[in-house]
Amino acid sequence: MLRLGSLIRNPQTRKGVTLLPPRCFHVSATGPETQFLETSSLGKTRQIAYQKIDGIRTPGIIYIPGFMSHKAATKASMLHSFCQKYGFPYVRYDPSGLGETKGVNITETTLTLWLEDATQVLSHLTDGPQLIVASSMGCWISSLIAKTHPEKFNSLLLLAPAINFGRKYMQVLLSQLPPELKKKFEKDEVVKLFSPDYGEFPLRKSMFEDMKKRELSMEAGSIPIQCPTRIIHGVKDKDVPYKESLQVLGALQTNDVQLLYVKHGGHQLSDSASLEIICDTILKLTAPNSQTQ
Known part of the structure; x- marks a missing residue:
């Protein structure tokens, strides 16, 4: 479905968060356009892509x-x-x-x-x-x-x-990393890993340290x-x-x-x-x- 209204509407601001116009649109019965929610929080400004x-x-x-x-x-x-x-x-x-x-x-x-x-x-x-x-x-x-x-x-x-998977995951990761990658990880450098189920993704120690702060009882x-x-x-x-x-x-x-x-x-x-x-x-x-x- 071609939704022309979404191409011309003005950005809206609500409580410091800006709803940006779609970057692109799709002529499709099932695929909505990607839109962006602009927000500044935790010291980082970003545009969160969403479909609604x-x-x-x-x-x-x-x-x-x-x-x-x-x-x-x-x-x-x-x-x-x-x-x-x-x-x-x-x-x-x-x-x-x-x-x-x-x-x-x-x-x-x-x-x-x-x-x-x-x-x-x-x-x-x-x-x-x-x-x-x-x-x-x-x-x-x-x-x-x-x-x-x-x-x-x-x-x-x-x-x-x-829930609370970070601590255990990091322990397993450290037990399996070769020495050179383990050193990089301990220095909070990026370590790229590959999983057959999830593909390649980069990890760093600070990501898991942050998870520890969010653990739930x-x-x-x-x-x-x-x-x-x-x-x-x-x-x-x-x-x-x-x-x-x-x-x-x-x-x-x-x-x-x-x-x-x-x-x-x-x-x-x-x-x-x-x-x-x-x-x-x-x-x-x-x-x-x-x-x-």
Whole structure:
């Protein structure tokens, strides 16, 4: 669909955040134009790339991606088609250093910056409480946002939650790095790694040191999430052991929480069967009279 209005509208400013006109547009029935949310926070000015569609149903849906993921990933793209089909407003975005977002290099980004990105998008691009769909590290980010913006949570869907993963990941990384790369890492120099599942990505020690500052208590009832919550985790997850989701379940304050294990599923939950389960869970969460709290 050609949306001419988006090509000529003036930038809007809301609370110091500028909504920039789209850089480009797409003549497509399914692909919305990429737009940019300009923000200055944590000492960095950046333009957060996002795609947004309108809908008549409530709540709106926002996708918070995992580590090194972005708005073009499989689940984010699938949710766009799903929301178009069922009439939900939907927002997906590129965290700083990834995708089309400008202003921060990938080697400069941190969990704190990604947390700020998600908070800015949730605060300025959505109306009212949202169904927040979070994947992997996005579940950690969502749990942190719940402390400061509980009013934005209508319901929550956690996919393979990777909360507090940084410390353990760094230990594994250090045990596997050859001596020359380990020295670079300890000096906070960039170390480029390659994973068959995720491709090449650069890491530096300061990224993990920042994660330590954001670790959450996993004691029972310590995460202040009050909304209905569903957790989906693949039993074949090689990155985050599926039994860790039992601890997440206990740490959430809400009693309206359910955990679903998918026997065939891996960490990404991007196969067709897992995607179908995700869609079915969203429909149940958003069905009239479905929420008990």
